[in-house]
Amino acid sequence: xxxxxxxxxxxxxxxxxxxxxxxxxxxxxxxxxxxxxxxxxxxxxxxxxxxxxxxxxxxxxxxxxxxxxxxxxxxxxxxxxxxxxxxxxxxxxxxxxxxxxxxxxxxxxxxxxxxxxxxxxxxxxxxxxxxxxxxxxxxxxxxxxxxxxxxxxxxxxxxxxxxxxxxxxxxxxxxxxxxxxxxxxxxxxxxxxxxxxxxxxxxxxxxxxxxxxxxxxxxxxxxxxxxxxxxxxxxxxxxxxxxxxxxxxxxxxxxxxxxxxxxxxxxxxxxxxxxxxxxxxxxxxxxxxxxxxxxxxxxxxxxxxxxxxxxxxxxxxxxxxxxxxxxxxxxxxxxxxxxxxxxxxxxxxxxxxxxxxxxxxxxxxxxxxxxxxxxxxxxxxxxxxxxxxxxxxxxxxxxxxxxxxxxxxxxxxxxxxxxxxxxxxxxxxxxxxxxxxxxxx
Amino acid sequence: xxxxxxxxxxxxxxxxxxxxxxxxxxxxxxxxxxxxxxxxxxxxxxxxxxxxxxxxxxxxxxxxxxxxxxxxxxxxxxxxxxxxxxxxxxxxxxxxxxxxxxxxxxxxxxxxxxxxxxxxxxxxxxxxxxxxxxxxxxxxxxxxxxxxxxxxxxxxxxxxxxxxxxxxxxxxxxxxxxxxxxxxxxxxxxxxxxxxxxxxxxxxxxxxxxxxxxxxxxxxxxxxxxxxxxxxxxxxxxxxxxxxxxxxxxxxxxxxxxxxxxxxxxxxxxxxxxxxxxxxxxxxxxxxxxxxxxxxxxxxxxxxxxxxxxxxxxxxxxxxxxxxxxxxxxxxxxxxxxxxxxxxxxxxxxxxxx
Ligand code: HDD
Ligand code: HEM
Ligand code: HEM
Numbered sequence: 001x002x003x004x005x006x007x008x009x010x011x012x013x014x015x016x017x018x019x020x021x022x023x024x025x026x027x028x029x030x031x032x033x034x035x036x037x038x039x040x041x042x043x044x045x046x047x048x049x050x051x052x053x054x055x056x057x058x059x060x061x062x063x064x065x066x067x068x069x070x071x072x073x074x075x076x077x078x079x080x081x082x083x084x085x086x087x088x089x090x091x092x093x094x095x096x097x098x099x100x101x102x103x104x105x106x107x108x109x110x111x112x113x114x115x116x117x118x119x120x121x122x123x124x125x126x127x128x129x130x131x132x133x134x135x136x137x138x139x140x141x142x143x144x145x146x147x148x149x150x151x152x153x154x155x156x157x158x159x160x161x162x163x164x165x166x167x168x169x170x171x172x173x174x175x176x177x178x179x180x181x182x183x184x185x186x187x188x189x190x191x192x193x194x195x196x197x198x199x200x201x202x203x204x205x206x207x208x209x210x211x212x213x214x215x216x217x218x219x220x221x222x223x224x225x226x227x228x229x230x231x232x233x234x235x236x237x238x239x240x241x242x243x244x245x246x247x248x249x250x251x252x253x254x255x256x257x258x259x260x261x262x263x264x265x266x267x268x269x270x271x272x273x274x275x276x277x278x279x280x281x282x283x284x285x286x287x288x289x290x291x292x293x294x295x296x297x298x299x300x301x302x303x304x305x306x307x308x309x310x311x312x313x314x315x316x317x318x319x320x321x322x323x324x325x326x327x328x329x330x331x332x333x334x335x336x337x338x339x340x341x342x343x344x345x346x347x348x349x350x351x352x353x354x355x356x357x358x359x360x361x362x363x364x365x366x367x368x369x370x371x372x373x374x375x376x377x378x379x380x381x382x383x384x385x386x387x388x389x390x391x392x393x394x395x396x397x398x399x400x401x402x403x404x405x406x407x408x409x410x411x412x413x414x415x416x417x418x419x420x421x422x423x424x425x426x427x428x429x430x431x432x433x434x435x436x437x438x439x440x441x
Numbered sequence: 442x443x444x445x446x447x448x449x450x451x452x453x454x455x456x457x458x459x460x461x462x463x464x465x466x467x468x469x470x471x472x473x474x475x476x477x478x479x480x481x482x483x484x485x486x487x488x489x490x491x492x493x494x495x496x497x498x499x500x501x502x503x504x505x506x507x508x509x510x511x512x513x514x515x516x517x518x519x520x521x522x523x524x525x526x527x528x529x530x531x532x533x534x535x536x537x538x539x540x541x542x543x544x545x546x547x548x549x550x551x552x553x554x555x556x557x558x559x560x561x562x563x564x565x566x567x568x569x570x571x572x573x574x575x576x577x578x579x580x581x582x583x584x585x586x587x588x589x590x591x592x593x594x595x596x597x598x599x600x601x602x603x604x605x606x607x608x609x610x611x612x613x614x615x616x617x618x619x620x621x622x623x624x625x626x627x628x629x630x631x632x633x634x635x636x637x638x639x640x641x642x643x644x645x646x647x648x649x650x651x652x653x654x655x656x657x658x659x660x661x662x663x664x665x666x667x668x669x670x671x672x673x674x675x676x677x678x679x680x681x682x683x684x685x686x687x688x689x690x691x692x693x694x695x696x697x698x699x700x701x702x703x704x705x706x707x708x709x710x711x712x713x714x715x716x717x718x719x720x721x722x723x724x725x726x727x728x729x730x731x732x733x734x735x736x737x738x739x740x741x742x743x744x745x746x747x748x749x750x751x752x753x754x755x756x757x758x759x760x761x762x763x764x765x766x767x768x769x770x771x772x773x774x775x776x777x778x779x780x781x782x783x784x785x786x787x788x789x790x791x792x793x794x795x
Contacts, residue, residue, distance in 0.1 A: 007595070060544065060545065063499075063545075067540045067541065068535040069502070070537075071536075072532050073508065073511075074529055076511070077519060077521075078522050078526050082519070084515060084518060084519055085519045088515040089512060089745040092511065092513075092745060092749060094511055095512060096509075096513070096749050096756075098508075099501075099753075100752070100760060101509045102504060103504075103760045104763060106497035106500075107497075107498050107760070110493075110494035110498060111495055114493055114494040114771065115494075165744050165745055166744060167744060167745055167748040188750045214755060244766050259726050267478070273676060278750070337759055338790075395523055395524060395526065397526050397596075398593060401673075403530060406530070406534070410534065414537070424550050427550075
């Protein structure tokens with residue numbers, strides 16, 4: 001592995017790790033707030049138990065999210081100093097605001113986790129909501145920074161210099177809204193289905209019924225609605241990408257030759273040397289419609305893009321297929337569940353449906369990871385689209401390979417421990433009746 | 442131009458607060474290393490009760506400082522990222538290991554062998570992290586970074602591995618331990634514990650003074666310009682003098698367990714030392730082998746600084762009241778003896794949540 005590949009892999013690994021904890025940190029507070037609210041209103045004890053159980057899980061995920069995020073703020077410089085030298089002052093606006101959001105989030109989580117029985121119940125509840133609101137805000141802001149890498153604006157690029165910097169224009173770049181919308185929904189989908197899946201497994205084991213049933217209902221209600229909106233938002237994203245990054249959409253779709261009435265390619269293995277896609281299903285005119293909303297529109301293929309500016313087609317295409325496939329399955333399940341709830345159908349409690357949910361546990365997160373691979377790998381070879389190549393942003397220090405192995409080791413160990421802790425927390429929940437925090441008043 | 446000062450002030454304050462609050466936090470782990478096994482469990486619980494709610498917030502100062510550096514002073518951020526890649530990575534390893542071990546050991550419902558692993562990781566990373574933090578700070582002002590170096594060791598190993606950076610690292614470790622001991626005197630719940638932390642505070646203070654002397658010695662041995670700059674700068678000199686003069690007062694306060702004034706004095710001394718350093722090299726920030734990076738020279742353009750400055754000002758209007766209320770209410774709740782029920786519940790909760 002050479003240093004350049006090592007640096008990219010390390011960045012991908014760190015971000016891929018962080019995003020899992022970020023999603024949970026953004027969404028779980030809302031689930032907790034709902035359950036907490038139901039407890040405060042209905043005084044039903046299992047809601048209190050559920051809120052406490054969730055908050056312990058969140059404490060573990062939160063700290064892992066915080067340390068991996070701290071690592072990222074350094075890694076941007078450790079791996080890509082040349083990029084940060086120029087990009088920092090331009091796309092720094094969302095990061096500066098994000099600092100405030102993080103800080104407020106850290107304060108709110110202090111109140112929430114340690115505030116049981118110490119504050120007025122509704123103030124305590126409010127701090128929990130604030131954890132979610134600030135988390136969501138920081139997620140949206142950092143995605144706006146990433147949007148700038150895809151759609152750089154807010155400066156004039158003259159003779160290799162970045163002049164007339166406008167941080168506000170850079171923050172509200174062309175990509176920020178579609179990406180932030182899609183990412184926010186994705187976080188709800190991924191966390192909702194993962195939490196529902198875990199509680200479905202526990203329900204099948206017949207444990208603590210009312211608690212897990214409520215948990216599943218809270219998580220899946222939000223997850224299902226988001227899953228239905230997700231493909232719509234994805235469609236907006238795709239049209240947007242077609243406008244601003246034709247190379248990315250061509251790689252996503254393995255669209256080698258410019259044509260009108262371009263087919264949508266489902267599945268298949270792109271062969272980059274011969275510029276064909278094997279074993280694919282083609283929907284005539286589909287891509288033209290997806291990208292431009294018109295079956296006859298011309299879609300630029302990779303042939304119009306200089307060879308040295310092609311993103312890796314195979315990875316981008318496969319990742320896109322995986323994301324869309326996951327998205328379709330989750331959307332269908334979401335519709336089914338909402339329908340079942342609405343019509344009070346018995347199948348929502350049946351074993352086969354719970355089994356289905358159990359299998360879908362990781363699917364949302366797989367889609368999130370795949371989606372980011374599409375966005376990031378599809379931007380290659382650019383680190384700032386059309387302005388700076390990834391290779392030119394890299395640190396001059398040799399030996400990044402070792403750094404890559406070190407980080408791999410750290411993330412693997414952390415994943416192992418977090419998984420173990422989560423299993424232990426869940427077992428603990430079912431095993432013994434622990435005293436629970438209450439409110440004195 | 443005004444915004445340059447605003448942003449600079451925020452940078453210094455973030456660094457100072459990180460040293461004070463994050464430092465006391467690291468120090469709690471350092472103290473654990475030097476506590477007898479019989480008392481470890483108690484001091485662990487105490488630390489957790491005292492620090493738990495503000496733990497996250499204490500470490501946010503570092504994030505704020507980093508964001509200010511890469512948005513406002515990108516040349517400083519990138520220079521340090523390149524030449525101090527190795528100690529920065531080691532510090533990061535410490536931050537990760539420590540943060541996760543601190544939380545995991547309290548949220549692992551199984552009290553088994555893993556607890557030993559968490560404790561071990563927690564204690565040693567509490568030492569490692571401030572050491573490299575100080576080491577990096579020492580390197581930044583040492584004039585050892587050489588952008589023209591041609592070999593790997595010269596460029597990436599030499600800068601941070603001299604006497605001076607190493608001694609500054611140790612000095613930082615001592616400061617953190619000392620801050621924590623003084624802080625914990627006030628948090629202790631009985632006289633035994635209070636005496637325990639008092640003795641530690643005095644010993645760690647002595648160590649800090651010795652380490653501080655070593656810093657000067659190392660600077661002298663390495664013939665650093667810093668020495669002359671510090672000693673020829675009246676303001677810096679006065680700050681250092683104030684820090685030294687307040688030492689005996691601090692000892693008296695600590696001895697008589699007056700923890701509030703002891704805390705204030707400890708914070709004052711650390712502030713003075715940091716101020717003396719920053720002031721003597723101001724407006725430089727990074728001193729390299731044959732050049733310096735000044736804040737102004739490394740600063741981003743004025744539109745960026747304006748945006749950053751406004752973001753920081755607006756942000757702190759939200760953060761500071763919330764942070765103050767967080768610290769205030771958990772301090773108050775801990776000493777609130779009237780609400781018996783609340784205490785009972787907190788006790789009960791202690792079994793599962795702490
Ligand atoms: C639960 C997760 C999830 C699901 C079900 C989907 N996506 Fe997605 N997608 C993401 C999670 C995601 C993501 C991880 O959040 C990305 C990465 C960057 C971003 O903004 O969102 C993303 C990026 C992304 C992009 C690239 C955006 C860019 O580069 O700016 C496109 C075109 C789509 N998606 C389209 C879709 C379509 C047509 C879907 C139809 C089902 C879909 N996504 C489902
Ligand atoms: C958390 C979700 C994210 C994931 C999973 C992710 C994934 C990836 C992947 C897979 C790569 C490697 C691409 C390649 O080398 O082919 C990469 C590179 C990179 N990403 Fe992201 N990314 C995410 C968000 C972000 C954000 C929010 C930013 C910045 C604000 C960012 C900045 C970068 C940078 C600087 C690189 C290295 C340069 C490059 O390869 O272009 N990423 N990321
Ligand atoms: C799309 C990508 C990203 C999203 C959605 C995201 C979102 C979040 C969220 C919600 C948190 C809160 C912590 C938690 O709940 O566990 C968090 C933490 C953090 N993130 Fe990210 N993040 C992303 C990428 C990045 C990048 C690229 C950086 C570095 C520049 C970064 C830096 C941080 C830091 C420093 C923290 C710790 C804050 C704390 O202690 O509260 N994140 N992130």
